[in-house]
Amino acid sequence: MHHFHYVGPNLHCESVDLAEIARLYGTPTYVYSAETMADNYRRLAEGLSGLDLQICYAMKANSNIALLRHFSNLGAGFDLVGGGEIKRVLAAGANVKSSVFAGIGKTEAEIQLALENGIFSFHVESEPELARINHVAGKLGVKAPIAIRVNPDVDAHTHAKITTGKSDNKFGIPLKHAAAAYEAASKYPNLTIKGVQMHIGSQLTSVAPFIEAVRKITPFVGELKALYGITYFSIGGGMGIVYKDALASGAKVWWDAQPADQRPLTPETYAAALVPLLQPLGLKIVLEHGRFMVGNSGVLLAKVEHLKRGAGKNFLIVDAAMNDLVRPAMYESYHEIVPLHRDSGRRALVADVVGPICESGDCFAKDRQLQEVGEGEYIAFMSAGAYGYTMASRYNTRAMAAEVLVKGGTFELINARETFEQQIAGEKIPAFLK
Ligand SMILES: Cc1ncc(COP(=O)(O)O)c(C=O)c1O
Structure with missing residues (x-):
């Protein structure tokens, strides 16, 4: 669903004629609809309202500080990568404390900045990274909250460059090595094990790979809860959007206007498939969608x-x-x-x-x-x-x-x-x- 539509012959964003913006500010110019973002956020939050939910908008999709403030006002935290994105969250007057820090090459300075600003959790991608976070936390005299990104080796059936959950991708720790990584983490004095994370790819148009990945990881999540008392499971982002025929029908709510059997992945299908799998875990569920929130x-x-x-x-x-x-x-x-x-x-x-x-x-x-x-x-x-x-x-x-x-x-x-x-x-x- 989005709010771009023709009023008579002229394309509008919400109630604004886009030609007026083009004339005023020149081109090329990006134009965003605040209402579409709010609808997307609410639709996801309402769809999964049966869960203890934390939405961390993946700000790499669009990190303009106005958009960050908008999502923060709606209740979102952020999935951020790197010191620059932490500084953007701060510049937006938004909250680092409900944000998660992803990425495979966090520097000591970035880890320090995240800890000083009370990051909710680090999503750790390798064993050397555990040692580095422990070292920085020790220097600051604090305990660093962490979750390990587990690579479930599931094919997301998306473009090769945005597939991230296969064993030959650079991300996460393979499921079969993850128990050892958690054990190593538990021995570091300056780390607190808080959760577990996965993210299998971007622009997924079917719910099946999400189901496969969640089902594959769930038994391990249960073990982590019993062993370390983890409190959350982040299932990453990746929900795809429609790129083709976005305005072809001229319908304002074109997504919902698609015939049911041709409808792409929607928050409702996503929620209907995943809530029953996630609810029994009794954990906070973190979502890290980016493209879905802002793409359309x-x-x-x-x-x-x-x-x-x-x-x-x-x-x-x-x-x-x-x-x-x-x-x-x-x-x-x-x-x-x-x-x-x-x-x-x-x-x-x-x-x-x-x-x-x-x-x-x-x-x-x-x-x-x-x-x-x-x-x-x-x-x-x-x-x-x-x-x-x-x-x-x-x-x-x-x-x-x-x-x-x-x-x-x-x-x-x-x-x-x-x-x-x-x-x-x-x-x-x-x-x-x-
Ligand atoms: C760890 C992680 N979480 C979330 C996302 C957001 O993905 P999407 O924009 O497809 O929702 C990405 C994207 O690359 C990612 O790497």
């Missing part, structure tokens, strides 16, 4: 530069590029592309939609059927709220895009477009070249 809550606005008619191929050249939204180039991902002004009188156009960067990978869509759009007109890349801005770069000295948050009929710039001066502020010409 955001679009990337771009302007058409040229329509280049090639030999047997058309290229729609827009002012957004792979540096702004890398998912198509990196994962061959599909994003629906729609005009901000829909006109049924226009001819259809089949074109590759490309950016201005100097490589052929800078392509958002191949042979896409679109309404013909001319120079200066605007388009939107749908479902761009997750892993869009956070994975952007400055390739070709392109500025980081602007970001805008909409709520009802109002909107505000939540991140100004980067200036050239900001981009080169840390660079200098060394004396030996002068």
